Amino acid sequence: MxxxxxxxxxxxxxxxxxxxxxxxxxxxxxxxxxxxxxxxxxxxxxxxxxxxxxxxxxxxxxxxxxxxxxxxxxxxxxxxxxxxxxxxxxxxxxxxxxxxxxxxxxxxxxxxxxxxxxxxxxxxxxxxxxxxxxxxxxxxxxxxxxxxxxxxxxSSGESLHRRGYRPAMGRAPLKETLAAALLYMTDWTPDLPLVDPLCGSGSLPIEATLMALNIAPGLYRKDFAFQKWADFDPDLWEKVFAEAEASEKDTMPIITGSDAEEDVIIQARSNARACGFADKVKFYHQRLIDVEAPADHGVLICNPPYGKRLSETEQLFPLYKLLGDVLKQRFKGWTGYILSGNKELTKKIGLRTSQRIPVDNGGIPCTLLKYELY
The missing domain is CATH 3.30.2130.30 (VC0802-like)
Known part of the structure; x- marks a missing residue:
């Protein structure tokens, strides 16, 4: 029916x-x-x-x-x-x-x-x-x-963006649904290396790993609202669930995340362990200035802080300038994507964009900026 x-x-x-x-x-x-x-x-x-x-x-x-x-x-x-x-x-x-x-x-x-x-x-x-x-x-x-x-x-109950794998969250984390959507907006495919040099609690690298390993995000949830419906079909649900479990892949490209704050990297690793693939995605406690490309091509994507007030914006100028320098000097041959809600900050990156994609991040008008790094 x-x-x-x-x-x-x-x-x-x-x-x-x-x-x-x-x-x-x-x-x-x-x-x-x-x-x-x-x-x-x-x-x-x-x-x-x-x-x-x-x-x-x-x-x-x-x-x-x-x-x-x-x-x-x-x-x-x-x-x-x-x-x-x-x-x-x-x-x-x-x-x-x-x-x-x-x-x-x-x-x-x-x-x-x-x-x-x-x-x-x-x-x-x-x-x-x-x-x-x-x-x-x-x-x-x-x-x-x-x-x-x-x-x-x-039929869902708790919002599907709450996958069930994330017991730990950094400050202002991306919703998992938005992180996945951002990856769909980029040129990244599950066979390409991916780097997030400002990863926080790991939303982007973890969602990318789920895609690369073909893991259904709902496998981590305890239940769905439809399981209490009068016409719930447990045999059909068991079939759909078993098919999802059997579809997981074993191999994936290099996917890494790093952050200068040790506590959020601890959180990111905890989230990866909750997914069962702590050995697949790598998280490093590392300053942005020390980030290196792990391959000769791939996709770099990050969601740096936006700065709500003028004083905060000015304090973030050096971070955005450094981000532009790292992309230009360390990631030749890659494609970069930066999500930002502050035009004044993105001017400090100092690179020409090849595409600008409007994105709403929790009510904040943002832009996903694409950079071809030659």
Whole structure:
């Protein structure tokens, strides 16, 4: 049976996520603002949750109902038959996104949806589901747009960017989903060496290693929300999971990360151990000035600090100048990529860019700068 799905993604990553979903078998794929609509069967739902590197969560679309105001929303939701999706013995949580002129408070809208569902249960069974905002059995998503409400089931639960492998995080780490998307934006392929000379807790090198070894990022998670659904198919899930485990590769190129701060390198190594490939990706406690290219070609990528205030920006001028010098002097034959949210700083790099790709990093307008290093 074919179902309608919607994958939520970071702003600006819609096209990349769409290509990923297509590669996993999704059909009728269409991008939307911070999301991707697609169709597929239950096996695809399991596979996208397990394999996607760039999306936050996958929603199963149930129904779109009229919601001109709170009263109409309540009646519309209550008239929908919820018995196939949540029973009174299960806990539930309702998350609301979007708004309309008369429904512009997400918490109130979520309460209306919740009340309609449990009131239907009370009338039908004499008992109702309890609300559990921490670890619910069923997560319902209500999206308000143009006086209509799209009701969905959240199949992922905790956001998919939380892979489950990262117990340790450095300061202001890249989300894993963005790190993976950045790698897709570059010319890097899983057979090329990759270096991150300002790696922090290791998001970029670790995501690159997952790609190079063809490891499904969802393998590190404890569970997904769909495993508590009434129609969950454990045999099908075991098949999809086993196929993912069997697809891991043994060989990979040189992938390294380094940082001048010893504590974040300790964190990066801890994260690599949690992935089970501490012996594959190498992390070095090393100053930027001492970084050397480990091969005659490859991709260097990094996310240096941006500096929020003028005084911080000025303090970072030497770092960016040094970064440009290292690229120019030590990485001839390579391609460099620098993600930055500060134009004043990137001017200090002193190299001509061959491409500039707009990127949203947690609400900060950034640019991924490409440098051909001859």
């Amino acid at each position: 074919t179902y309608q799905y919607f994958a939520t993604v970071g702003r600006g990553l819609e096209d990349i996520a769409a290509q990923e979903i297509i590669s996993l078998g999704g059909t009728n794929v269409e991008t939307d603002f911070t999301g991707v609509h697609f169709e597929g069967d239950t096996e695809l739902l399991y596979r996208v949750n397990l394999w996607s590197r760039t999306i936050f969560r996958v929603l199963l679309t149930l129904e779109t109902v009229p919601s001109r105001d709170s009263d109409q929303l309540y009646e519309s939701v209550k008239s929908f038959d919820w018995s196939s999706y949540v029973n009174p013995s299960q806990t539930l949580a309702v998350h609301c996104t979007g708004k309309s002129p008369r429904l512009n408070h997400s918490h109130f809208t979520a309460l209306q949806v919740k009340s309609a569902i449990v009131d239907q249960q009370q009338e039908k069974y004499g008992i109702r589901s309890d609300v559990d905002t921490e670890n619910p059995d069923v997560i319902i998503n209500a999206h308000i747009r143009h006086n209509k409400c799209t009701l969905s089931l959240d």
